Amino acid sequence: MALDVQDFEFIRNFLLKRSAIVLDDEKRYLVETRLQPLAQSEGLANVRELVTKMQKTPVNGLHQKVVEAMTTHETTFFRDINPFNALRKSVLPELITARSSTQSLRIWCMACSTGQEPFSVAMLIREYFPQLQNWKISILATDLSMQVLKRAREGVFSQHEMNRGLPSTLMLKYFQRNGMNWQVNEDIRRMIVFQQLNLIEPWPLMPLSDVVFLRNVLIYFDVTTKKSILANVRRIMRPDGTLFLGGSENALAVDDSFKRLEIEQSSVYRLR
Amino acid sequence: MQILIVDDSTAMRKILRRIVETLGFKVVEAGHGIEAMQQLGSFPTTEVALVDWNMPEMNGLDFVKAVRANPLYEQTKLVMVTSETDPTKMARAMMAGADEFLMKPFTAEMLLDKLHLIGLTMPRVC
Numbered sequence: 001m002a003l004d005v006q007d008f009e010f011i012r013n014f015l016l017k018r019s020a021i022v023l024d025d026e027k028r029y030l031v032e033t034r035l036q037p038l039a040q041s042e043g044l045a046n047v048r049e050l051v052t053k054m055q056k057t058p059v060n061g062l063h064q065k066v067v068e069a070m071t072t073h074e075t076t077f078f079r080d081i082n083p084f085n086a087l088r089k090s091v092l093p094e095l096i097t098a099r100s101s102t103q104s105l106r107i108w109c110m111a112c113s114t115g116q117e118p119f120s121v122a123m124l125i126r127e128y129f130p131q132l133q134n135w136k137i138s139i140l141a142t143d144l145s146m147q148v149l150k151r152a153r154e155g156v157f158s159q160h161e162m163n164r165g166l167p168s169t170l171m172l173k174y175f176q177r178n179g180m181n182w183q184v185n186e187d188i189r190r191m192i193v194f195q196q197l198n199l200i201e202p203w204p205l206m207p208l209s210d211v212v213f214l215r216n217v218l219i220y221f222d223v224t225t226k227k228s229i230l231a232n233v234r235r236i237m238r239p240d241g242t243l244f245l246g247g248s249e250n251a252l253a254v255d256d257s258f259k260r261l262e263i264e265q266s267s268v269y270r271l272r
Numbered sequence: 273m274q275i276l277i278v279d280d281s282t283a284m285r286k287i288l289r290r291i292v293e294t295l296g297f298k299v300v301e302a303g304h305g306i307e308a309m310q311q312l313g314s315f316p317t318t319e320v321a322l323v324d325w326n327m328p329e330m331n332g333l334d335f336v337k338a339v340r341a342n343p344l345y346e347q348t349k350l351v352m353v354t355s356e357t358d359p360t361k362m363a364r365a366m367m368a369g370a371d372e373f374l375m376k377p378f379t380a381e382m383l384l385d386k387l388h389l390i391g392l393t394m395p396r397v398c
Contacts, residue, residue, distance in 0.1 A: 081388065159357065159375050163382040167389055168373040172363050 003032050007051040011035070011066070014054070019067050019144060020200040020225040034069045068145040072220070075113040076164035078120045079215070082266035083244045087121070087211070088128050090263045091242050095210050096131070098240060104136040108209040108236070110199060111217040112141035115152030115192070116161070119184055121213070122191040123170050140209075142197035149194050155184035199229050208238045216246035223254065230255040234271065243269040274298045274315055278308040278335065279324040279353070284376075288322055288353065291380045295387075305330025309338055318348055320392060322383075323370075325354035325361075333365050340369030349390045353378070 008028045015021040023031070032047055039050040042062065054063060078084050092105075099105060109118040118141035125132055143149050162171060162182050175182040197203065199217070212233055218226045233243060234257055243258065244266070245251060251258040251269045258269040275297045277288045282303075289299045300315055302308035304327040312318060321339070325332040332352055339345045352365055355376040362373055374386045 076385070160382075163375055163378055163385070165385050165389070168362065168366060168370075171373075172359055172366065177357065177359050 003028055003047050007048055010051050010055065011070075014063070015067065015070055018063070019071070019198065020221050021070060022220065022222050031070070035066065038065055038069045064146070068147050071145055073113040073145070073148050074216075075116045076161070077116045077166035079117065079165060080247055080266075081165070082264055083213075083215070083268075084120060084124060086244075086263040086266040086268055088124055091211060091268065092125070092129060096129070099135075099210070103134070104138075105132070105211075106138045106140070106207055106209045107211040107213075108206075109139065109141040109213040110197075111214070112143050112148075112152060112194070113145075114148050114157075114161075115141060115155065115194070116157075116165075117141070117213055117215070118152075118192045118194075119155065119188060120165075122188045123174050125191070126174070126188065127170065137191060138207075139192045140206075141192050141194050143194075144196070144198045146196055149196060153189075153194050155189045156181050157183075199232075200225055203232050203236070206236045208241070209236055210238055210241050212237055212241065212243045215244055216249070218249045218254075219246065226254045230258070234258075237271060239271055241270070245269065274300065274318045276300050276302065276308060276311055276315070276318045276321040278302045278305065278321055278327070278332070280304055280327040281324070284324070284353075288383075291383055292322075294380075295384070304328050305332065305335035305338065308335055312339065312345060312348070316344055318345075320349045320351060320387070320390070322351050322353045322374075325352060325356040325365075333361075333368060336365055336368045336370050349392070351386055351390065353383075 008031060011031050012023045015023060035047045035050055039047050042050065044050050044053065054066065095105060107121055109121065112118050118139050122139055125137060141152065156178065158181055171182070174185050174188050176185060214233060218229065221229065230251055234255070237243065243251065252260055257272055259272050261268050261270060275292045277285050277299060279285050280303050285301050289301070292299055300311050302311045306329045308321065323332045323335055332354065336350055339348060339350060349371045350369060351372045351374055352370050353374045353376065356362065357375055371390050372386045374383060
């Protein structure tokens, strides 16, 4: 049964309020495609029945499952490669000099999905910066979805995921084959702390970060939400910290306290 | 820019040809390692060879060794496109001089990722 306008409006308003995801009119098909499997797994005939159940029950696990089903989790290892070249060739070497007295670095991957981004950062540090072996390196990886965080903590990836963006030398060095899947070695997994965080809700008190990855996230939000998230990012970034956004995202249009630099064909942002 | 496709399956060669031709590469094909060496002899400036592992006559690993033994092909990048996923065997191929692995089954996007990883500049942006 096709989703009617009222049900689409309900889902649209719910997602806007709960996770600030903006769905335009053309996205009705997306709601149906993503929520039909959830409806079936809940023993319901269609999305209409799912909406009715959501309306009749207080906010609970079902509502969270709807948010998770509607969230885009697309990610790959070393996605778009240039930001990782910038991190390796410029951002980290500068930070190593700047933090030589404290020997401590904090990196935060926001909206980390199934973990390919923080694992890429961890492998990059292990591979190219042996001098950081005795430093205190903290990689925090957060996401809204408990489901993807569970997968990220396990660090298990399908062959399909391993084929995307991961150099074979790193695959052979930092992964173990586990049946049809591959698992990240424990020493890399131990470098990362995974935590749930909804970027549009109040953020807990966090130590200041040297590097923040917030890539391909802001595109899903309206301007007010973008401003609020970037204001929070500003508060948790060290004055000389670096922010990475997605290739099609731009902090300057939203928050003028950031300046943009081009490093290794990648736009990075620092506080003015 | 030229790519050599080495696979004993005509269907797989066809799939790979279709993808890389879309990217703007010229393609030559070989059904096994010996034929591939002959093709390389005729086209020594081939940028990349996409190489299956299990083939008659000369297999992928032996082809990699033969290519790396000849300084004339020093610049040729070798990507193994194979259903071989035993890490020990893969490591052997990398030690022998393979630059990357693409595990079958794969998509056009994955092949493109691998070509980027070996530093290939696409003749045409698709």
